[in-house]
Amino acid sequence: MHPPTYLELIRRGALQHGPRTAIVFGERSLSFTEVDQLSSRLAQALHAAGAAPRTRVALLLNNGLHSVPLDFACVKAGINRVPLNARLSLAEHARMLADTGCTHLVFGPDLAERAAALREAAPGLACLGLGAALEGAPDLLARAATLPATAPDFEPSPDDVVLTLFTSGTTGTLKAAQHTQASYAAICRNVLLNLLNATPEDAMLHAASLIHASGVFVLPFWLRGGRTVILPGFEPGLFLRTLQAERITAINLVPTMLQMLFEHPELAATDVSALRYVIYGASPMPRSVIQRAMAAWGRHRFWQYYGQTEVPLCLAVLRPEDHVDELLGACGQPALEVEMRLVDEAGNEVPAGTPGEIAVRAPSAVAGYHDAPALNAETFVAGGWVRTRDVGVFDARGFLHLKDRTSDMIISGGYNVYPREVEDALMTHPAVRECAVIGLPHEKWVEVVTAVVVLRAGQAIDEAALIAHVAGRLASYKKPQRVIFAEEIPKTAVGKLNRRALRERHRG
Template sequence: MTLAASLVRRGAAAFAERTALVFGDDSLTYAEVDRRANLIAHHLAGHGVGKGTHVALLVSNGLDSIPMEFAAIKAGLVRVPLNARLSLDEHADMVTGSHATVVVADAALAARADELAARIPGLRAYALADLLAPVAEPVGEPDVVLSEDDPSLLLYTSGTTGKLKAVVHTQGSYAAICSNILANLLDPQPDSVMLHAASLIHASGTFVLPYWVRGGASAILPGFEPASFAAAIARHRATEINLVPTMFAMLHGSGALDGADLSSLRKVIYGASPMPRPVLERSIEVFGPILTQYYGQTEAPLCIAVLDQHAHADPTLWGACGMPATDVELRLVDEDGAEVPAGEIGEIALKAPFRMQGYFEADELNARSLTGDGWLRTRDLARFDERGYLHLVDRTSDMIITGGYNVYPREVEDALAAHPAVAECAVVGAPDEKWIEAVTAFVTLRPGATADEPELIEHVRARIAAHKAPKSVHFVDAIPKSAVGKILRRALRQPLWEETR
């Protein structure tokens, strides 16, 4: 199995003088990125930070975020990315839970690193700028022997339970993520430019290495803002962009794409959460027939399945998450792990080289999620159609059992989203004396639009079975979402159940 560190070295050697990164008015060549990575690793080694050390990263999107990542990969460090949006308490829980002994921060997040160092005994904080300080003699590659099973990334995911858990990826699995993307989703060329607006610690960051090994460039924005993002497509002549559905909705709602120069785009990629059909229709209208969807999860990034641009030409497939990736062995199973009959709903189980090594220090969770013969049980429920396309139904923990019937929230949400007044919606189960769980909807309306509860309930009843329709509808200003745009149903469900205690 190829190592992630080997891919970093391969790209640096092959494309030394090509532009690798662009941030604002600054840019770095492949050779410059590689030299910065080696310099960071050199300084860390001087502080006794070597192979196997768990290093928390408070590094925002910027010119040095990729050199920092490559330094950790080549030096055999275990990087623990921290989302800058989280609170001090959340960061402290992640640092202590991951056993990180070092935190590296950029200038914007240095104060938070100092707060963590003051709170957590033995935690050492280093400024990223100091790790880039020049030295008298040229710095070579980190002197470290690596293997495919060496942990390389410890990435926190809250999943559907809300309880923090950390996924461990290795030198081998992280390299396999790169190969998976190249085989199933992207074919970067030396003139390719991927525009990054989402945080590089999430899915967006997995696209960097595939471009690196093919000679392409990564144009990085500090964050997502519709007008500046639309302008950046033309400024950087971006050939590919990667967005979550919420970003598409913001682009369309803001008018930022009106008159924008999108002529450089070859592919528009989306994932992380389901795309509402009205948003997808508008996106195809605006960008053209170049949309591709991926389905994956932190435990198995990035592509478990892909709905490519050719499939997007068939509106009957817009509800599918795609065909299984070519490097994935996938089956749908029941609670006992037995494969379900064709056409029936089952939990997605998979084998793949890019699968996580496991959850960090979570033996019980690993026992539930990983079988002895190498299958990962994803907790995602899905079915195959007669053409072999995979259709996600929901998470096992989100399923509602009302009056003895299984109701999958996404099916109800899709029906609600088809109402012209609905901007966003989420469906959960609420406690109910008669039904045990009552289907309950939370809805935000489009600006200027009106709708009432009976109207929306009847709208759903006209589209799906009556027992699946909401028993009640709550109108809210916003639907809670995670940092990557996933709807947090638990944030809506938990207060409803706490009221009964």
């Protein structure tokens, strides 16, 4: 017996909720039928452009009216979509295309220049505009308008990969997690079971990029007839005005966004009477921020999830009634269809009350990383278990508390920054002898990227020049906010950078 696929859930939502409003973007909206028909036409257009079932197609788009129809079109066409975060550098994008062997790139009007540069960097890449044209790159929307509004004749297998999503590794190497027809449908069930039982009266507001956690809420709302309201990005004033005007019932925010809302002058005057779910996750929530938010909006609205790109969305959930002082630092209780155990390095379960690495097994787990056999072997272990690289402990009531990330990842403003990547960029400067990058606590951003740098003898460079050097190589959110010049950098017994010792030294 196979549970329904992602494609089947798209069909069900379209059939059940036809004339209702499905998508809102600014002044424009699309009904369920319109999204269904447009996504079918786009699927036909993708096939006509040579993107056959099971090929990989990169998507380079910012949030917009066509984000959801294009995603659905890829599912209907049997295509494995590879979203590219628009904030990354040309070099990062080129590497992602090469790593995954994408044959086609679909780009939005505001990203035509980047698309042209990528075509230069990757000869043979077929570019398709979405409401945009580039010389030799047809407009997929214009082409779709001439094609039938029926989906291509394609029946997927539950194991077909539908989405290859980049997530950085502990080493700073990019990993591409592969979601299947079955695993993506299981994420939809996970959300409806554990976080919010969406109804036709619900509306969710999306300001974060739809390619990450935000996007997984689209399918549950589609299936249940709720509205998906999309903003081009996060601007606190516009967010609050839209929240009120659209009678939004659900929002999903990283801690930095939540903090910016509560510091905004329009907050007190915003009518949030319709708001039922304020969902947060993706990084540790400073206690002062969540306390202030609950004082203003009431504890009954707040839901926290702990999850990973490899096993979305919720591995554990802290429900509103559990937002009490002694549990504010907890991740919550394990999600309903997720098995969880804490293990030692050898994979054996640790005794009760002892910290261990969190290992999980769930139907929403990805089918491994694309083309990464060694990493797959250490992450996806015997019996279907996934090692998260996070260390946790259960309290006496079965609530999970995170102790530490086994990785040195820094979470700044809801973005993951991997020290290794920033260190590699710093080391390309001739004045730098060695360096280590750590996250130091910050009121607003949770952590700030901080570089500890040892210069070569006789060399001099200032903080601003080093930061600019990194900014020329990586996405701007990855550059150090601070540089600390040091005489030496502590090492572990095996000679690795001891970032933990550095964090302890500089946190005080």
